[in-house]
Amino acid sequence: MIWSHAVGPRGTVTGLEYSQEYADLAQQAWKEGGFDNIGVHVGDAFFSSLPKLADVSEPYDIIFIDADKTGYPGYLRQILAMSAPGAARRLLRAGGIIATDNALRQGLVADDSADNPNRHAGYSDANSFDHKAVAAVREYNKAAAENARLETFMCPLWDGLSLARLVD
Template identity: 50%
Template sequence: MKSSVSVLYPNESVSRNVTTYSESRSTDLPAHIVAYHDHIDKTQPETSILMISNFQAQNHIWIAKLIGAKRILEIGVYVGYSGMVWSHAVGPEGTVTGLEFSADYAKQAEEAWAANGIKNASVVVGDALETLPTLNPSEPYDLIFIDAQKSGYPSYLSTILASSQTSGKNRLLRAGGLIVADNVLRRGIVADDSDENPWMEREKSQRAAYWKSEDVDKLREFNSAVHDEPRLDSWLMPLYDGVHLARLVD
C-alpha cells in the first residue's frame, strides 16, 4: 500500500530545491506582488514571517480561480500582501474585504494597495472576534481566508457557520464556498509536540511568550471542529505551516 506520509525528500536542502522548482513551474505572480513581498521582507524582517510565502500565494490564486471566487473575506490582513494576492485572484470586478486588529498595519495595507492601483480591496479595523459578527454582506462571500490570532480560530468558525445558515438572509459564506485557514499545524507541533519534533525546543526558546498562550490547544480544537462539522467537507493540507481547506456543503 502506498504510504500517505508526506515526508518525500531526504533533507531540508532537497526540499528547498524542490519547492523552488515547483514555484518556478507554477503560474508566475504579477511583478508588483513579488516586489511588495520582497520589500516587506527587507524593511520589516521582525514581522515579515506573518506574510504567506510567494509559493503559497500562487496556490491561493489557483484555488480562488478554481471556484470562480469574486468576493473574498480575509480575517487578518497584516500589511496587505495577501490582500494584494486575493485582489489579483478575483480581478477588478471582484472585491476583497479584510479584517485587521492593528490600525497601523491596516494603514500600511491601504497605502500599499493605493500605490499599486488596487481599488477592489478594503479593510475594517478592530478585533475580528467583534467585527466578524457585525458583517452583513449584500451577497455572500465565495471564500473566507483565516490568518489572524490563532486562539480565535474556533470562534471565527462558529461565527461563519452561524452566519451562513441555509435559510438565512445575508449569509456570510455561500453554499459551496471555501474556508481556507492558515497555520493550523504550527511547524507540526499541533500534531506532534514530542521531543521527536525539533521545532519544539526552538519554538520554546525563541518564543517563550507564545507557549503561555492557548494557541496550540485552540488550533487543535479548530481542526477537530472542522472535521466533525457535518456541513463541511474538509482537507487538512500538510504544506506551508498547515492549511485547512473546508467547503461549506449547504
C-alpha cells in the same frame, strides 16, 4: 493584493485587521498599487469586524483565516452561525471555502511532544512555545473535521493549510 488579482476587477476583497497601523500601511500599498477592490475593517475580528460583515449583500466565496490562533475555534463558530442554510443573508455562500493558515503550527498541532524538533525551533526554551495557540488550532481542526456542514482537507505543508468547503 494577491487576492485582488485572483478575484479580478469585478470582485471584492475584504480584510480584517486588528491593528490600525497595519491597516493604514496596507491601504497605502493598495493605493500606490492601484488596487481599488480591497477594503479593510479594523478591530477585534470576533467582537467587531466579523459582526459588521453580517449585512453583506452577497455572500463571500472564500474566507481566509490567518489571525490570532487562540481565536480560530470562535471564528469558525461565528462564520458558520453567520452562514446558516436558508438565511436571507449569509456570510459564506453554499459551496464556499474556509481556508485556514497555520493549521499544523510546524507540526506541533499533530505532535507537541519533546520529540518534535520544531518544539524547540524558534523558541527560547522547550517550554516557551504557546501551548494555548497549539491547543486552539487543534480544537479548530477537530471542529472543522467533525462538522457535518463542512468537507475538510488538510494540506500538510510546513505550517499546514486547512480547506473546508461549506456544503449547505
